[in-house]
Amino acid sequence: MSSAGCGVHSAYVVDRNGSIVTPADILTSVEWTRVLDDVSTAHVVISPDGDCCAQLGKVRTWRHKLVIARDGVTVWEGPIIQAEWSFDKVELWASDVLVWLDRRVPHQSITFDATDLTTIGEWLIEDGFAPDDPGHTVTVLGPARVDGGRKYTVDIGQTGDHLRDLADTGLDYTAVGSDIVLMPEDWSASVGTLTDADFPAGLIVAEDGSQLATRVIVHGDENSGVKGVSGDEDAYYGLLERSIEETSVTTSASAEAAARSRRAANYPVPVFLSSDEVTLSPEAAVDVPKLVPGWCVDVATAATCRSLTQRLKIAGVKVTEDGDGESVQVTLAPASSDLED
Structure with missing residues (x-):
């Protein structure tokens, strides 16, 4: 059975032509993320010495790419967006391939x-x-x-x-x-199981009603007359309406599909689980490289007043390693609109 474990990271800088510019020989801090439906980021702090220092001085934003591995397995890569050279360290910030x-x-x-x-x-x-x-x-x-x-x-x-x-x-x-x-959007393949024992402290179960809508109206370009509607007054929540303009939508059928999707994403009110303040236990039954946004984990928790037992979608991952060890944090969101809690 896979487990989260305590990973050790390495990093190196790659040129646009594919050649390695330099490894990060003394990596003092590393942080990489994965996110759903957006661009993820990474940050490393390197204590350069000898040839590594000279090579790191050649790093240029957008020309060079940062590649991060965990226990020898590549987990993140993308173009370097910002670089800072100090007396005793070099810091690199990068974004994933989607930033292009x-x-x-x-x-x-x-x-x-x-x-x-x-x-x-x-x-x-x-x-x-x-x-x-x-x-x-x-x-x-x-x-x-x-x-x-x-x-x-x-x-x-x-x-x-x-x-x-x-x-x-x-x-x-x-x-x-x-x-x-x-x-x-309803992809539900599971990559593991998490229970209260996998979240030693700091677990948060949150209900976010800020985007709830029982009726959603999607309009195409204001001059097109295209419109799609999903939902109506709800017996439990009452009537909450949102009107959205999607200028790239060209047909009423696609506007209706967009309205259904928008409503399904936030109805009923989404319940999220976050471990933003705590690392997963090294014994957690998940393989960290497989914690990919869009996939799911099966969660059972009764640690808070709001108990939860269901399959949740990975919405975000944040992994850090420094002198204090490794921390793996996850944010989990509803896997579909037909949830039970």
Whole structure:
């Protein structure tokens, strides 16, 4: 059986051409994250000596990539966005492969009609990287089963924002190294089980009603007249309405699908589980490299006044290692709209 364990990290800097610039010989601190439907980040502090110092002086943002391994297994990589050189240390901040899409725009105009969101998402990624590919792959775990009508115009909007808009309406995505993984929003494959014993202290169960809506209206461009509606007054919550403009939506059918997805994501009120203030126990029955946002873990906890027994989706992971050892923190969110607690 896999367990979280106590990992040891290493890191190195890679040039755009694939050659290694330098290893981080004395790594005093490392932090890497994984997030769902957005760009993750990493930060390392290096105490340079000898040749390592000279090579680290050559590091340039966007040209070079930070690669982090845990117990010899690569767990994170992406372009260096910020670097600082001090008398006795070098600090590097990096973002994952998705950050390039925040610096790319559509390179051709296209209209999708009743097309699965994973197909649209894959097109956005491939189009974004087409003129200049820093090295990426795309893995599609399954169709979103949400059809969308979308229109993109050359040079209008950032590709990363277009991808995030899709994630609001029925698609999930995350980066694992240089691989961008697309999956349906209800993807529920489990990578382990967590109980109260795996959260020694600091466990938080939270109900977030800030985005609750019993009725959602999605409009296309204000001049198109396209509109989709999902839900109505609720016998338990009453009537809570949200009106949203999705300018890339081109058909009423896709607007209705977007409204259903928006409502399902926040109805009933999502219940989250967070260990942001505590590390997972090393004996926790999960393999840290497999803690990928979008996958799920089965959780049973009665440590707080709000007990919880259900399959939850990994929404975020944060791993740090310094002189005090390793800390693995996770944030878990509802896996689907039909939850029991």
